[in-house]
Amino acid sequence: MPLTQRQIFRRRRIVVFSVAGVVLATAFYLPLTLLAPLDEVSAQVLAVETPVAAEPELTLPSYGASAIGALDRPGVLAQAGSTDPIPIASITKIITALVVLDAKPLEVDEAGPTITFGQTDVDFYNAQVAQYGSVSPVYDGLQLSQRDAMTVVLLPSANNYAQSLANWAFGSEDAFVAAAAVWLQEQGLENTTLTEPSGIQDTNRSTAADLTELARLAIGNPVIADIVSTSSAEIPGIGAVSNSNALLGIDGVDGIKTGTLVVGWSCLLFSADVTVGDEVITLVGAVVGGPDHPTINAAIRELIADATAGFSEVEVATDGEEFADYDTPWGDESAAVAASTVKMVVWGEDEISVTVEAVPVRLAESGENAGALHVQIGSDTFEIPLVFSEEIDDPGAWWRLTNPQSLF
Template identity: 45%
Template sequence: MSPSRRIILRRRRLAVASVLLVVLGGVGYVGATNLAPVPESAATIVQPASLTQPVAALTWPAFGSSAIGAVGLPGVLASSGDQNTVPIASITKMVTALVILDAKPLGVGEAGPNITFTDADVDIYYDVIAENGSAAPVVSGMVLTQREVFEAMLLPSANNYAASLAVWAYGSVDNYLAAATTWLADNALTQTSVADTSGISTASVSTPADLVEIGKLVVGHPSLAEIVALPSAVLPVIGTITNTNKLLGRDGVDGIKTGTTDVAGACLLFSTDFIVGDNTVTLVGVVLGGDTHSELNSAISALIESVQPGFQDVVLTEEGAVFGSYTTKWGDVSDIVAARAVSALVWSDSPISGSVTATDLQLGRAGDDVGEVSFTIGTGSPVTVPLELQDSVTDPGPAWRMGHPGELAAG
């Protein structure tokens, strides 16, 4: 072969090799750019504005000490007057009832076991009469159900039935008092102390805040809530007994317990329900130290009327409310929206704050979860709502991928 022929063949081989290298490189480039992950897009977040409601304007009694709370909301919502410990008279019987039910449970509507009264119970009756306490008749040998004895203790506020129940449940009043001390500690009622079963002792004391918590426990106990709501009952031997709580049925009041001594004054631990939006609010309150129960009841009626407007059903977010967005490097845009509407019961001017978190996003379909918005109301537990993509974020396609290799590498 001539030298010129060899040169031509060499040149052809080089040309073919170059073309193959270019083709292979192009295939590799196309493959790399089309298989590489797209870059993540960080969320642009819109934090919710703080929400505020008007301050509740409450009509407090002009005497004594008072406090209100609501089932499901922590602690005391508002209070007035001296909040230190004071004698609580027959409201003490609600502690007696709760502690006895701890040892001898009673279901809603149940009669419970029979209790046979003896000469010892007759002696208790005369002891109560001698100390000028409230009492209901008792006859040796008579038999009442547990529920009927509770009714005798709580409706006419019979001190003798409180003591007889404690002896039946715990063997002696002293054993009961030891159990009550433990029960109070277990329920974090550290400002409450009971020295007897009835509250005639001035050493049976509590604070308005503790009494609100005791009231919440009572309304949360179905059988006990049922009993304290009775205006009257008819019992064997005893006959008709009438609830000392004359506020029952007024302003929705359905409990809980009166108390009256010269030292404590006229007192009432009360409960009532009312509707706020989609919520049923169970209000628990206490007023201590009235001169008369007539004065006390009028003051509580005015207080309840002023409390109800202080509760608001506040919309925290509407479904589809925007809390941010994603904008990809290839131009796709999607809002970050609330997956559902949520409202909450809010008392007075309890502060409402919100916080949004959202993940970085590569690709996603409309409706995918991408984060959450969490609302905190006062000192309560957060209310959390899922956040989702409003629109799909799709792959940018080959053209964008091949035109932006550096951005793919960054991803």
């Protein structure tokens, strides 16, 4: 039966609208799929094996008081013996030198002002001789630079020069003692007391923990650090003076100050540079109240060796090590990898934690930022960059056209 005119028109209209619909759908579908932004792809974070440091084993003396620390770490690594303030003998002179430098600063290569010694200084000498104190010669009219006078205080440990230096800087020993009390409080050395500048009196007292902090302050002062690391010096009008520290130059020891009060009371405030992996660590500490200097020197050498062994170098990340994986719907794969090998020196008791932060991604070039490792060692935190191991490229037109469900 032939189609009527109305049927023909209706069919033509259906065809026209169908074609128009296809054209319109294509006109919208193609740009939408080809230009649609990709969804972010999240990473699958991998399990991290946290490095573990060996437990330190330190042998500390059973006599007096002792402690050891590291220059860049607060507090002490270990301590033993009395926790009450005890006599510190000529370690006092380090405090005297620091307090004088606080009032009369010097640059490390500066001689400083000239000090003219007089009868008062001769009287200091005679009084120290009467008490069997350590002295260096002086006479009325002797002139020395501040640097040379400090060298005589710190190397041969001349009690009379400690008195003279304090008297020169502050006008009297009483004024020095008052200034020292303020300085000690400012430094947080609350368990340290000075009653005179030389250390001959047993009323000059401190704790091993305070002395470890004092060692940090001494090594942190370039003038004192330079003087105490010197084995000998030539002083005009006096002659050669030698460092009383018999450990100087042994096992990395580069300071700081001996002390002897009476027979059976020997002390050493010490510092030593030791190497762990590629890092140099400065150890600081004190042994106070030992029977004699050979005994405490042997104990300090053992303590330095034990503390050095207590540090270790751990590898936190290896160059190219994978910490997270990326798997895109269109088949591209990449990983968040360490940008370099990172090793860190840790103390055996440090807690180590590592967390992975991997950024979501759409497209990425190889080597671009992929996040970071957040590393905590003790109280310190670090970040290690992560990068993409492979390129994550656009999936292309065909995938876009055939996977609209992944785009919309």
